[in-house]
Amino acid sequence: MNPYSNDKGKSSLRNVFIDAKIQKNCIYSFEYFNFEYLIVFMTIQEITKIVEEIAPLSYAEDFDNVGLLVGNPNQKVTGVLVTLDTLEEVVDEAINKNCNLIISFHPIIFSGLKKLTGRNYVEKVVIKAIQHNIAIYATHTALDNSIIGVNAKICEVLGLNNPKILIPKTHTIQKLTTYIPIKDAEKLRLALFDAGAGSIGNYDQCSFNMDGFGTYRAHKNANPTIGEKEILHQENETCITVIFEKHLEQSILKALFKNHPYEEVAYEIITLNNKNQNIGLGMIGELSNTLNEAEFLKFVKKSMNTKCVRHSKLLQNKIKKVAVLGGSGSFAIEEAINAGADAFITSDLKYHEFYKAENKILLVDIGHYESEQFTKNLLVDYLTKKIPNFAIILSETNTNSIYYI
Numbered sequence: 001m002n003p004y005s006n007d008k009g010k011s012s013l014r015n016v017f018i019d020a021k022i023q024k025n026c027i028y029s030f031e032y033f034n035f036e037y038l039i040v041f042m043t044i045q046e047i048t049k050i051v052e053e054i055a056p057l058s059y060a061e062d063f064d065n066v067g068l069l070v071g072n073p074n075q076k077v078t079g080v081l082v083t084l085d086t087l088e089e090v091v092d093e094a095i096n097k098n099c100n101l102i103i104s105f106h107p108i109i110f111s112g113l114k115k116l117t118g119r120n121y122v123e124k125v126v127i128k129a130i131q132h133n134i135a136i137y138a139t140h141t142a143l144d145n146s147i148i149g150v151n152a153k154i155c156e157v158l159g160l161n162n163p164k165i166l167i168p169k170t171h172t173i174q175k176l177t178t179y180i181p182i183k184d185a186e187k188l189r190l191a192l193f194d195a196g197a198g199s200i201g202n203y204d205q206c207s208f209n210m211d212g213f214g215t216y217r218a219h220k221n222a223n224p225t226i227g228e229k230e231i232l233h234q235e236n237e238t239c240i241t242v243i244f245e246k247h248l249e250q251s252i253l254k255a256l257f258k259n260h261p262y263e264e265v266a267y268e269i270i271t272l273n274n275k276n277q278n279i280g281l282g283m284i285g286e287l288s289n290t291l292n293e294a295e296f297l298k299f300v301k302k303s304m305n306t307k308c309v310r311h312s313k314l315l316q317n318k319i320k321k322v323a324v325l326g327g328s329g330s331f332a333i334e335e336a337i338n339a340g341a342d343a344f345i346t347s348d349l350k351y352h353e354f355y356k357a358e359n360k361i362l363l364v365d366i367g368h369y370e371s372e373q374f375t376k377n378l379l380v381d382y383l384t385k386k387i388p389n390f391a392i393i394l395s396e397t398n399t400n401s402i403y404y405i
């Protein structure tokens with residue numbers, strides 16, 4: 001018997017009262033009243049950490065408001081409801097399905113709250129969530145910038161091959177340089193690789209190493225691992241240089257301090273201007289078959305399950321290379337043209353922005369909700385794979401604010 005699958009798709013965790021010590025990602029399997037239960041106890045923080053493995057909060061744009069917006073990170077989770085937007089109906093759905101964590105794509109609190117009196121839909125949602133002890137977490141641009149996020153999902157739905165980031169981010173790669181006695185260098189290098197350093201494209205364990213000698217003199221209060229107090233010491237050392245993605249900084253530093261023998265570790269971290277091909281907005285890929293514009297528009301309308309597609313002037317071009325950017329993407333028109341895309345699928349294009357096609361590209365506006373609608377499936381699939389015995393529920397509430405006749 002699986003306590004999490006009943007016919008209404010509700011979480012049945014409330015029926016299970018087992019006092020067990022909470023450990024990270026732990027799963028308890030045992031006999032209970034002759035039924036075998038797979039029990040997972042997790043806190044909000046433990047679950048959101050799993051989301052942040054594919055959408056680290058440091059990937060989010062500066063203007064954004066991501067992460068845990070409402071709730072206590074240490075609260076035990078009874079079930080997770082995944083939605084695009086957190087509306088009052090979604091909070092009601094969470095209550096009905098016994099989910100006390102809503103993972104939302106868009107943040108309900110965006111530009112701050114000065115009062116909480118229920119005078120608008122945002123305040124009403126927040127008040128209701130707090131009253132029912134329901135936490136709200138938002139990923140938004142953290143997931144937009146992920147190589148397996150919003151745009152990867154659109155590429156998957158459209159069947160685009162060789163998807164690549166359209167606008168690779170800068171300032172997300174860091175470089176660590178440290179100096180260590182030669183005999184300890186290999187152990188540290190391997191520990192840094194284990195923590196995620198040294199990955200460049202299709203290569204890992206990349207580093208640069210140079211042997212030389214370091215000097216130091218320990219003060220009388222020091223406790224030097226090698227050398228004597230108050231005597232100038234010279235040690236043969238390796239200078240190790242590795243790069244890593246900035247969200248890994250804490251784990252990289254942890255590995256460094258754990259595996260370096262010195263009392264005082266000499267190191268430098270610098271942020272590089274290099275573009276990061278693994279993080280950024282939009283993606284570009286290729287259709288398996290070249291289509292004419294009319295066929296392409298029909299294909300997009302059907303695949304993206306949208307009732308209405310707005311597009312720029314038809315150019316009688318064949319469509320093979322397609323750029324996509326879920327949500328409002330007018331800012332990326334030029335990048336799509338420069339990347340050689342035949343078409344650019346996005347949303348929220350204004351009247352004058354269609355002119356920016358400049359007879360070079362077919363601009364396709366499929367609607368904001370429609371462009372991001374599969375994001376919640378992406379999150380549900382991912383979390384279900386990571387924590388298969390936990391109640392991860394796809395919201396059934398349609399939160400699209402735009403209707404068509």
Ligand SMILES: [Zn+2]
Nearest residue numbers: 327328368372
């Ligand atoms: Zn959006």
